[in-house]
Amino acid sequence: MxxxxxxxxxxxxxxxxxxxxxxxxxxxxxxxxxxxxxxxSECLNSVLKGARRLPISAIVHLTLLRCVQYFIERVAKGQRMVQENQLWSDYACRKYEEWARKSSEHRVVKYDVRTQTASVATGGRPSRGQHIQVVRLSTSDCSCGKWTIFGIPCSHVICTAKYHSLDPTTLVQSWYNISNYLAAYEGRFEPLADERYWDPPTFELHHNPVRRERRRAGRDTTTRVRNEMDRPMVRERQRRAQ
Ligand SMILES: [Zn+2]
Known part of the structure; x- marks a missing residue:
């Protein structure tokens, strides 16, 4: 601070x-x-790309449609993972497999049974040098920090678990389970009634003049999707430039 x-x-x-x-x-x-x-908010932007500079009703409709589509795709993805008998989401599987492969390059050099603490030597790759990481199974912690951050056992933890005859797949946090993945997308979207049946608004809309100022050339590049509402502005800019 x-x-x-x-x-x-x-x-x-x-x-x-x-x-x-x-x-x-x-x-x-x-x-x-x-x-x-x-x-x-960047995550939401990727789903709602293009839903701007539209009339309010169009933004509401588009937001609903995009969210429904997003959920449909995720549910289909979850069902595919169930059919392929995956234990966890694609993301967790990729991370775990990568670190499981890497764990074969490590070895446990010291293990304290009483505190379930291990010193793990890395160093399969000559270019990266050898390091020692400390794994504490009792507190679910590794000095590299990955187990705590990702909730997935890092290569040092997997190496230690195998040394201790413990199944490392049991150390992955349950929020990566397919059942939890599917539960996140089981919500329902109620159909949106025609605009004529909406409650009357309790507010007034005003243009913000600051937002309408012309941008300086060469700044603020954007990847947003242009739509019908952008065209009059583009024409106006071209007219002024002439
Ligand atoms: Zn680690």
Missing amino acids: EAIRNKNILAHRYLAGISKEKWSMAHDGGWRRGVMTTNM
């Missing part, structure tokens, strides 16, 4: 008013495992 205060006092005041677990991975108790950015 001190470093933030030195950089920007206003930012420090703003953040000091919000509990740390809401904006810092170091204080959130492990809830945002594997999420290396707090900008989750």
